[in-house]
Amino acid sequence: MKNKYYTPEVEEFHVGFEYQVLDGDVWINEVVGLDNTGDLEFLKDLIIEESCRVKYLDREDIESLGFVTYMKSVKDSFKLGSTVIRLKVEQILIFRYDEYTIDELLFKGTIKNKSELKRILKQLNII
Structure with missing residues (x-):
């Protein structure tokens, strides 16, 4: 597999979904919880900006x-x-x-x- 990470689709996000968000030059691990499931616009922006990624299963x-x-x-x-x-x-x-x-x-x-x-x-x- 060429790339270790990919940009997810908004439909992939659910409670427990593990992803990373770019903060400056550092990728921060995040997990969707019950308190942050409703912010679809924020997730869409991250996807458009390619500021979030998910590691392929290995x-x-x-x-x-x-x-x-x-x-x-x-x-x-x-x-x-x-x-x-x-x-x-x-x-x-x-x-x-x-x-x-x-x-x-x-x-x-x-x-x-x-x-x-x-x-x-x-x-x-x-x-």
């Missing part, structure tokens, strides 16, 4: 949530009942390993950032 983000990541099919080291997230070019695969199925595919698709991954994991009842 291995570090996945592992920071406590999940195992792998690039190739390596099944011997996983505990039964564990959830594993496989990184492929432009695609995420989420598997569950248990005693009945070697690798049950729970999700296959594109996830742009850590906030979106958290939302999908909640929808899958994983977190």
Whole structure:
């Protein structure tokens, strides 16, 4: 992936959404909370000015949530009942390993950032 960050669309913002805002020459980490969800005009201005950005999902983000990541099919080291997230070019695969199925595919698709991954994991009842 060429760029580590991208400028988000206003529709991506929701409670818990992680992004960065440019303050002078420094990028400041921000999280949308209940108290700052209604300021759409401010967010639109940040987007137009390219003064906000979001980090693309990477291995570090996945592992920071406590999940195992792998690039190739390596099944011997996983505990039964564990959830594993496989990184492929432009695609995420989420598997569950248990005693009945070697690798049950729970999700296959594109996830742009850590906030979106958290939302999908909640929808899958994983977190």
